[in-house]
Structures are given as C-alpha cells and as structure tokens.
Amino acid sequence: RKEVEQDPGPFNVPEGATVAFNCTYSNSASQSFFWYRQDCRKEPKLLMSVYSSGNEDGRFTAQLNRASQYISLLIRDSKLSDSATYLCVVSRTGRRALTFGSGTRLQVQP
Amino acid sequence: NAGVMQNPRHLVRRRGQEARLRCSPMKGHSHVYWYRQLPEEGLKFMVYLQKENIIDESGMPKERFSAEFPKEGPSILRIQQVVRGDSAAYFCASSPGRQSSGANVLTFGAGSRLTVL
Numbered sequence: 001r002k003e004v005e006q007d008p009g010p011f012n013v014p015e016g017a018t019v020a021f022n023c024t025y026s027n028s029a030s031q032s033f034f035w036y037r038q039d040c041r042k043e044p045k046l047l048m049s050v051y052s053s054g055n056e057d058g059r060f061t062a063q064l065n066r067a068s069q070y071i072s073l074l075i076r077d078s079k080l081s082d083s084a085t086y087l088c089v090v091s092r093t094g095r096r097a098l099t100f101g102s103g104t105r106l107q108v109q110p
Numbered sequence: 111n112a113g114v115m116q117n118p119r120h121l122v123r124r125r126g127q128e129a130r131l132r133c134s135p136m137k138g139h140s141h142v143y144w145y146r147q148l149p150e151e152g153l154k155f156m157v158y159l160q161k162e163n164i165i166d167e168s169g170m171p172k173e174r175f176s177a178e179f180p181k182e183g184p185s186i187l188r189i190q191q192v193v194r195g196d197s198a199a200y201f202c203a204s205s206p207g208r209q210s211s212g213a214n215v216l217t218f219g220a221g222s223r224l225t226v227l
Contacts, residue, residue, distance in 0.1 A: 034215070041199075042220070042221075043201055043218035043219060043220050043221055044153065044201070044218050045218070046215055046216070046217075049215070087152070087153070095166065096141065096143075096158055096165070096166070096205070097143060097155045097158050097166055097168075097169070098143075098155070098216060099155065100145075100152050100153040100154075100155075101152060102151060102152035103152055
C-alpha cells in the first residue's frame with residue numbers, strides 16, 4: 001500500500017465549479033501535511049499547508065482528519081489557471097523528507 | 111533571491127555514461143533534498159543532505175547513485191553507468207535549517223531532465 005494515496009483523476013470541471021480532492025495517508029506518525037501544485041513538466045510549488053483546525057486561503061480550503069487519516073482540498077469558483085496536478089504531501093515525525101502522493105489532475109474547461 | 115538553481119536543465123547520455131546533476135539551494139537554506147519523477151508518476155524521495163553530511167539516503171538506489179553537498183559549491187547527484195530506466199526528471203529542493211520556521215516547507219528547483227539513449 002502506498003504511503004499517500006490520491007485519485008489520479010482527471011477531474012474535468014467547468015469554470016466556476018467547486019471541486020474537491022481527497023487524499024489518504026497510511027502512517028499514523030505523519031505530522032505535517034501540505035498541498036503542492038505541479039504544472040505540466042514543471043516543478044512542484046507549495047499551495048498551502050494543512051492544519052488540524054482546517055485553513056482557508058482565498059478560494060482554497062484544506063481540511064485534515066487525523067482520526068480517519070485523510071486530507072482534503074476544496075477549490076471554489078474554479079479558474080482555467082487552476083488546471084494542474086495537485087499533490088498531497090505528508091511528513092513523518094522525526095523525518096524531514098516529504099512523501100508525495102502521485103497527484104490528482106484537474107482540468108478546468110471554459 | 112535566485113531561488114533553487116539546478117543545472118543542466120536537460121542532459122542526454124548514452125547507456126553506460128555518467129550523469130552529474132547540480133543544485134544550488136536558496137540563499138539562507140542549508141538543507142537539500144533530491145527527488146526523482148519518472149514519466150507519469152509522482153515524486154520519489156531519494157536523499158536529504160546538509161553541508162558535508164548525508165542525513166537520509168533511504169530512497170537512493172543501492173548502486174550507481176551517489177550524492178554530496180560539499181562545504182563549498184552546489185550539491186551534486188551523480189549517476190554512474192546510466193541505464194534507460196534512469197531517464198526521469200530529477201528535482202532538487204531546499205529548506206531552512208532545523209531551527210527556522212517553515213523548516214518542513216520545500217522550495218523546488220526547475221528540475222534536470224535526464225534522457226538516456
């Protein structure tokens with residue numbers, strides 16, 4: 001079983017739609033959680049950290065459920081520029097290296 | 111602030127040759143990480159280094175791959191006797207030191223794309 005699992009998609013949604021991605025992690029010792037975004041053939045870029053209380057950054061909302069070991073990302077009012085692959089990322093207690101999920105591809109259509 | 115610099119951006123090698131990929135971390139960052147991304151796959155951790163020390167190499171293949179981060183100069187990922195399966199994008203990332211806020215947040219370079227013929 002992969003340490004971080006994501007639905008690969010693609011999610012094809014119209015502009016203005018709300019879309020949600022989920023991610024599950026297997027290691028209960030995971031302590032830090034992030035969403036990164038990767039555009040085609042480019043480097044991953046941090047989208048947002050994920051906190052236990054949930055957090056919001058503009059149109060993006062991230063939630064963490066430690067009991068069920070899953071993380072979610074909600075994107076409201078999708079823009080064409082949101083088209084990318086969204087990577088769920090975790091790190092374990094005592095380990096600096098981040099573990100990446102394989103990503104969920106989002107395609108926002110006009 | 112130039113960000114994480116990687117070079118070369120593209121590298122073509124024939125089977126059996128050596129590949130050297132270089133990474134200069136962001137100014138003020140003392141930790142370097144190497145990740146590999148095979149076509150249509152996610153990023154896989156390879157190695158984590160501080161200056162002159164390998165901290166975690168649990169993701170490095172046991173043979174042909176090595177990494178260093180010398181006191182002076184960039185971090186280098188070296189692949190000896192390359193094979194076609196080594197063709198991938200190799201991303202370097204850096205982060206601040208242990209005591210800094212955001213120590214777990216990685217900033218990535220643009221990557222080095224290795225093609226083995």
